Amino acid sequence: MHELSLVCGIIDAACEVMQNNGATQIEEIELEIGLLTGIEWEAFDLAWQTARRNTPLAAASCHIAKKEGRAECLECGRLYSVVSLADVCPECRSYFKNIVSGEELRITALVVK
Ligand SMILES: [Zn+2]
Numbered sequence: 001m002h003e004l005s006l007v008c009g010i011i012d013a014a015c016e017v018m019q020n021n022g023a024t025q026i027e028e029i030e031l032e033i034g035l036l037t038g039i040e041w042e043a044f045d046l047a048w049q050t051a052r053r054n055t056p057l058a059a060a061s062c063h064i065a066k067k068e069g070r071a072e073c074l075e076c077g078r079l080y081s082v083v084s085l086a087d088v089c090p091e092c093r094s095y096f097k098n099i100v101s102g103e104e105l106r107i108t109a110l111v112v113k
């Protein structure tokens with residue numbers, strides 16, 4: 001149910017922007033979602049199709065830019081790709097890292113009318 005609450009949050013945020021712009025329909029929405037958010041895409045799609053019914057987003061086309069996980073090692077400074085937060089530095093095997101990208105979850109563009 002994690003995905004459904006995320007989708008509802010996205011829909012609420014999009015509707016707020018739409019209303020602030022005096023619009024009543026959303027034609028297009030672009031999202032940026034990091035792969036470290038742990039989203040299951042099948043569940044996300046299902047939640048999206050279900051939750052947007054009877055909202056101004058019902059007919060909107062949705063584009064999702066998926067951002068790869070990247071981290072900077074806090075021990076040796078190396079930048080590396082991470083698939084899971086438990087991944088270790090390939091250089092020094094340290095667990096300590098600063099996540100640089102992959103935790104994004106935001107609306108990057110919205111087309112309203
Ligand atoms: Zn390292």
